[in-house]
Amino acid sequence: MSTAPALPGIDAHPKLSVRGLYLSFDDGGKPRPILDGVDLTVEAGEFVCLVGPSGCGKSTLLHVLGGFLQPTSGSVEIDGEEVRGPDPRRIFVFQESAVFPWLTVEGNIGFGLTHLPGRERAERIAHYIDLVGLGGFERAFPHQLSGGMKQRLEVARALAVNPDVLYMDEPFASLDYITRMEMRRELLRIWQRERKTILLVTHDIDEAVQLGDRVLVLSARPARIRQTLEIPMPHPRDAGAPETIRLRSRILDEIGVAKNI
Amino acid sequence: MKRIESILWAALGGLAVLIVWQAAAAQSAVLPTPWKVVRGFAELARKGVLVDYTFASLWRVARGYLLAVALALPAGAALGYYAGARRNMDLLIQILRPISPLAWMPMAVVWFGVGDAAPIFLIFLGAFFPILLWTAEGVRTVPRAFLLAGRNFCGSHSAVVRRVLIPAAFPKILIGLRAALGIAWLVVVAAEMIAVNSGLGYLIIDSRNAGQRYDLVIAGMLLIGAIGLILDGALQRAEKLKFFAWGFRHDANV
Amino acid sequence: MRRLKPLLPLALLVALWQLAAGRFIPTPTAVAHALGGLLASGALIKHIVASVFRITWGFLLASLVAIPCGMALALHRRWRLTVNPLLALLRPLSPLAWTPLAVLWFGVGDSPAIFLIFIACAPTLALIAMAAVRSIKPAYVNAGRNFGLSNVQLLRRVIFPAAAPQILAGMRTTLAVAWSVLISGEMLSVNSGLGFLIMDARNAGNRFDLVFAGMLAIGAVGFGIDAAMRLMERTEMMRWAQLR
Numbered sequence: 001m002s003t004a005p006a007l008p009g010i011d012a013h014p015k016l017s018v019r020g021l022y023l024s025f026d027d028g029g030k031p032r033p034i035l036d037g038v039d040l041t042v043e044a045g046e047f048v049c050l051v052g053p054s055g056c057g058k059s060t061l062l063h064v065l066g067g068f069l070q071p072t073s074g075s076v077e078i079d080g081e082e083v084r085g086p087d088p089r090r091i092f093v094f095q096e097s098a099v100f101p102w103l104t105v106e107g108n109i110g111f112g113l114t115h116l117p118g119r120e121r122a123e124r125i126a127h128y129i130d131l132v133g134l135g136g137f138e139r140a141f142p143h144q145l146s147g148g149m150k151q152r153l154e155v156a157r158a159l160a161v162n163p164d165v166l167y168m169d170e171p172f173a174s175l176d177y178i179t180r181m182e183m184r185r186e187l188l189r190i191w192q193r194e195r196k197t198i199l200l201v202t203h204d205i206d207e208a209v210q211l212g213d214r215v216l217v218l219s220a221r222p223a224r225i226r227q228t229l230e231i232p233m234p235h236p237r238d239a240g241a242p243e244t245i246r247l248r249s250r251i252l253d254e255i256g257v258a259k260n261i
Numbered sequence: 262m263k264r265i266e267s268i269l270w271a272a273l274g275g276l277a278v279l280i281v282w283q284a285a286a287a288q289s290a291v292l293p294t295p296w297k298v299v300r301g302f303a304e305l306a307r308k309g310v311l312v313d314y315t316f317a318s319l320w321r322v323a324r325g326y327l328l329a330v331a332l333a334l335p336a337g338a339a340l341g342y343y344a345g346a347r348r349n350m351d352l353l354i355q356i357l358r359p360i361s362p363l364a365w366m367p368m369a370v371v372w373f374g375v376g377d378a379a380p381i382f383l384i385f386l387g388a389f390f391p392i393l394l395w396t397a398e399g400v401r402t403v404p405r406a407f408l409l410a411g412r413n414f415c416g417s418h419s420a421v422v423r424r425v426l427i428p429a430a431f432p433k434i435l436i437g438l439r440a441a442l443g444i445a446w447l448v449v450v451a452a453e454m455i456a457v458n459s460g461l462g463y464l465i466i467d468s469r470n471a472g473q474r475y476d477l478v479i480a481g482m483l484l485i486g487a488i489g490l491i492l493d494g495a496l497q498r499a500e501k502l503k504f505f506a507w508g509f510r511h512d513a514n515v
Numbered sequence: 516m517r518r519l520k521p522l523l524p525l526a527l528l529v530a531l532w533q534l535a536a537g538r539f540i541p542t543p544t545a546v547a548h549a550l551g552g553l554l555a556s557g558a559l560i561k562h563i564v565a566s567v568f569r570i571t572w573g574f575l576l577a578s579l580v581a582i583p584c585g586m587a588l589a590l591h592r593r594w595r596l597t598v599n600p601l602l603a604l605l606r607p608l609s610p611l612a613w614t615p616l617a618v619l620w621f622g623v624g625d626s627p628a629i630f631l632i633f634i635a636c637a638p639t640l641a642l643i644a645m646a647a648v649r650s651i652k653p654a655y656v657n658a659g660r661n662f663g664l665s666n667v668q669l670l671r672r673v674i675f676p677a678a679a680p681q682i683l684a685g686m687r688t689t690l691a692v693a694w695s696v697l698i699s700g701e702m703l704s705v706n707s708g709l710g711f712l713i714m715d716a717r718n719a720g721n722r723f724d725l726v727f728a729g730m731l732a733i734g735a736v737g738f739g740i741d742a743a744m745r746l747m748e749r750t751e752m753m754r755w756a757q758l759r
Contacts, residue, residue: 489607
């Protein structure tokens with residue numbers, strides 16, 4: 001399977017279009033800039049990764065895109081429509097797991113589906129439990145699940161409402177190395193099947209290179225988009241291939257980290 | 262700016278209460294107006310009972326509370342440290358703890374007579390169990406890794422207890438100390454209403470019995486509230502000290 | 516043998532008690548007799564029912580009023596700034612200090628006692644509910660908003676369940692204090708209930724065996740109330756807070 005082609009132009013608008021995004025917090029009277037003029041366009045079905053030095057504001061950027069924070073100036077549009085707040089058509093997967101601990105696996109996946117009639121709801125829940133491989137744990141509570149299972153549950157809960165955009169804020173950061181690799185494979189499989197537009201923030205450059213159609217490198221705070229790298233490689237990608245290694249060192253150069261320690 | 266705003270809103274709330282109170286007092290034959298309560302304060306101060314009774318109540322609390330601290334801290338630490346002790350003492354604690362400290366009142370008066378000893382005994386009982394249980398809980402839940410690291414660095418057993426176990430358990434112990442102080446303050450007022458003839462609890466019950474002086478009753482109540490607030494505030498401040506603050510953060514449950 | 520070890524401290528206590536018994540301390544057997552007598556005559560049940568009736572109503576009223584208020588305060592900054600200082604002043608006011616006013620306003624009978632319980636619990640419960648809502652992980656609220664919940668739905672489906680374990684734990688400790696308050700309230704202003712029983716047993720003829728029996732009943736009912744609350748905390752829906 002090759003990388004996502006832009007869908008044929010039914011729609012004149014790109015999926016997501018961000019213009020001149022500027023955000024500053026009030027820091028004891030004087031403004032402290034966090035985002036400093038971010039411009040970015042994402043096509044429908046594209047998988048975009050955002051990387052940058054820690055504390056650069058990449059997570060803040062994602063919160064603005066998701067509608068949780070109002071920018072000081074600039075605009076975020078989805079399908080040509082201004083984003084004014086959070087919306088179930090665009091689901092955010094949080095860095096610290098936000099699965100609800102008081103609900104079972106089923107309850108969590110069904111959280112955004114209360115408008116559906118019972119039977120359809122149950123079918124949808126069953127479908128996504130199956131999709132993320134949580135079969136047999138329908139009645140389990142989150143504290144009975146492992147870290148990787150919880151993260152899959154959160155992804156399933158997000159997908160269940162059939163959003164067209166997924167914002168993922170370092171979703172696998174708290175998982176161990178092996179689980180993290182498995183989760184990447186799962187996410188790719190789901191993305192290839194469901195064709196959502198995904199924006200994923202990560203500090204893990206390998207992750208960005210393995211997953212993204214495009215990798216955006218942010219500058220240190222205040223954040224700007226410093227470099228855009230197209231990754232035209234087909235999936236599955238070999239982490240040890242010369243091409244991958246070359247891309248990785250380019251990103252490291254951009255961020256300004258010495259490769260040789 | 263934010264500070265000024267919060268003071269303003271708080272003042273507004275206080276003003277609203279005063280207005281409602283004044284209006285209610287105007288309707289009622291017995292409820293005194295706020296101004297009469299202020300004059301009641303002045304009267305108490307003039308007669309000297311204000312300071313005397315406050316001091317009497319605080320002195321009782323201090324003795325009963327410190328006695329409880331002195332006994333409950335080591336006992337609680339032992340319970341927390343030795344699982345066997347915990348197992349064997351659990352039943353006894355479960356039976357004794359729910360007997361309200363104030364339920365001992367009739368017996369306390371019989372045993373100790375009318376005087377300071379009875380209220381002190383009741384305060385001791387009320388403060389003992391919260392301190393005991395929170396100390397045990399604090400010591401029991403010190404992460405094993407802390408103790409291992411302590412053993413690694415400290416050498417002697419007593420040094421581990423002093424330098425690792427106690428600081429690590431302290432945030433939880435402080436919760437117990439705070440709860441116990443609140444209970445001690447509640448108990449002293451109740452005990453003074455029944456068992457002695459000085460102190461703030463006695464002041465309010467006596468003001469009612471001797472001539473329905475509700476202005477003095479409310480003055481006494483305000484005083485009790487204010488002192489309780491100061492006592493609680495003092496221990497709350499301790500929680501905010503940098504040294505302990507880690508234990509009260511959200512993510513500190515290692 | 517291991518199983519019996521926890522009984523050892525208890526046996527030791529009873530033995531000490533037996534040794535200490537004298538004019539002002541009835542023997543354990545005398546207390547057992549008194550307890551049996553109170554049970555047989557139905558007096559004990561009558562007093563327990565009276566006390567439990569009062570604490571149930573006082574606590575229920577306080578919960579119904581104070582918990583929604585506390586949650587509302589957490590969500591509205593201005594109301595919080597206005598009311599919070601008043602609550603902070605009210606809470607450390609030892610509830611028994613209200614006794615004279617309670618009797619003045621509500622006369623004698625159940626209502627002043629119910630009022631005392633209410634005033635003992637309501638400010639604490641409001642502050643607990645407020646703190647519980649304010650400490651909810653922001654990600655939960657954000658996730659709820661993300662799924663398009665209205666404010667009412669957010670309250671019912673996210674904020675309330677997220678705050679519930681902390682509120683329930685607070686209710687449990689508050690209820691224990693309320694039980695204590697009720698006992699001494701009953702010593703002052705009514706003529707039924709367990710607090711009245713022990714005060715009356717002493718005043719009317721120094722029946723210390725009855726006093727001790729009443730104290731044991733107070734402990735047992737207090738234990739029962741606490742156990743019931745603990746049972747609620749153990750339900751699967753609440754357990755997450757302890758296991759996180």
